[in-house]
Amino acid sequence: MIRRMLIALIRNPSRRASMPRKSSVALLMLFVTASPALAETAPPLPFAVANARAQAASPQAIAEYRYRLQQYQAARAEYDADAEAYWTAIADKRRTRNAKRRAGDRITADDYVLAQPPVYNGPKRPVDPEPTPQPPRERRSIPVVADFLKAAAQHYQFTPQRPAAEIEFKRAYARTAIAMGLTRDQAVRVYAFETGGNGDHDMQSGLSKSRPGSRAISTAIGYNQLLTTNTLVLLAEQGNHILKALNDKAARLSGAPRAALERKIVVVKRMVALARSIPGNWSEHEKLGRTPQGWGVHALVLDIDVGPLLQTHKLLTSVNFARQKGYMQPLTAAELEMMNLTGDSTGLDMVTMPQALREVVPTANFFQRSGYERNPVAIRHNTVAKLLAITDSRMDANSANPGARELAAAF
Structure with a gap:
């Protein structure tokens, strides 16, 4: 899974308050690792x-x-x-x-600053022969899908409608993406980058079916690896569009399916109201996302009706931002991923840069120091051109995996 990193690491305070980025959970497995400065200090x-x-x-x-x-x-x-x-x-x-x-x-x-960041080449911190004993640090518990489902049932009396087979969710996502204006290339390659090309609708960052005992490293789930905060911000921003799409679908149904969807719409309205009840900035939604109420809202990503809408809006927000700023060229999947992960303003800075500048401008220009020092890929591929190239390369490789091929076929 390529999202071990960025969630909070790449999140830049200069992003639009309305839609900052983790965040997106793909320069995460791609980007997050221990800080070099921390590596110099021996573990207790x-x-x-x-x-x-x-x-x-x-x-x-x-x-x-x-x-x-x-x-x-x-x-x-x-x-x-x-x-x-x-x-x-x-x-x-x-x-x-x-x-x-x-x-x-x-x-x-x-x-831009055209020099690369200074690198520490001095001696390592020596090991103290008289160390002060330190109690072991308590590991912060990260909620997982079971917690989201439990919270949704407890706080909203809601159980997301899950697919009987994964291809059903992929088809629902493909229909939504096409209807809203994303291309197959954008959707499939971002999916490939975010999930490694084999992710299911309930895939969570850090967890892997092939690695028993693996631990969640964030709340990011789904094809686009949405965090709890992403889900809350999307509902606050795009709630009207999501509710309209659900109501339009309900109008085409009858009988029990229509009644079930109408009950779901009532729940989504409550969740939208909650998301809009707090100040419209990332940090306040992030606080709500750490509570069981926020976890319950995050369960919407797993729902076959609502999940594709949330994940499509996540990417479409960046596409629309670029157009609003006068950039009318189609975004490549790698460019879209940069905006998805680093924030619209920061990502568009890279997207609109001429190729000649991309070749010489260091990636450090688009990070805070703490985030950059934890991003080995951004350090290793240290210009905009190199960073976009490695993102494209990962997308190429992962698009050949079964999950990505199945999603492409769903389009």
């Missing part, structure tokens, strides 16, 4: 081992440690000063670009 020793080592530490070992620690701290201080200056320049250039864009002025190479 078990309590008993730490005590034993502390008792065995000699004066010479302690003196050697303190000397090496001073060397490390001096080297880190020099690096941190360089890094702080670099990332301040990144932020300043971003503000300049945003101002020029608002004024309709042309963006040039001078509006």
Whole structure:
């Protein structure tokens, strides 16, 4: 699954408050890993081992440690000063670009930092021979599909309508995507990137049927790997469109199927009202998404009527944003994924960049420092051109997998 990363890592505060991006759960498996800075620090020793080592530490070992620690701290201080200056320049250039864009002025190479970020090449932090024993950190529990279903039943008396076979959900998604203006290429390649080309409608980031004992790394689920926050923001923003589509479908039905869909519409209305009851920004919806009420709303992604609407709107929001900003060319799947994952404004910055600039502008220009340092792919493929190329390459490879071929056939 390619989404081990970005959810909160790539999420940029400069994104539109109405639709920030995780986030999207694909520069996640592709992008998220441990920070290099964290890798320099040895993991805490078990309590008993730490005590034993502390008792065995000699004066010479302690003196050697303190000397090496001073060397490390001096080297880190020099690096941190360089890094702080670099990332301040990144932020300043971003503000300049945003101002020029608002004024309709042309963006040039001078509006980007063209140097790559400084890299720490000094000594590693030495291991303390007298470590202070630390209690083990408590792992934060991440809700899984079973929790979403339980919360939906408890708070909304709702059970999502699941497909009898996965192809049914793929066909529903294909019909919705085509009707709303996405292309097969966009939908299938984004699916391939987000899920590895084999994801089911209830696939969750970090969990794999082929890896027993795997753990969820986020709440991202589905073909586009929506987070709980994505679902809530989409309902707040697109609730009217989603309800209209459901009502239009109900009008074409009769008997028991119509009655069932009308009951579902009542539940969706309640969820839309909840999503709109809080301030329209990412952080407030994120707080709601950490509660059982938010989990219950997230179960909509699993519903064969509502899930395809949510996931299509997730991508269509970026397409419409580009058009509103005057970019009328069709977005490639890789370009759409950049907007999907980094936020519309940041992604469009890359999308509208001429190829000559793409070749030289570092990817660091589109990240916060903390997010960049946790993104080995963005570091390794360190220009816009390289980042788009590796995204396309992953899409090419994963589109050959059975799930992606089945989704393509559904179109």
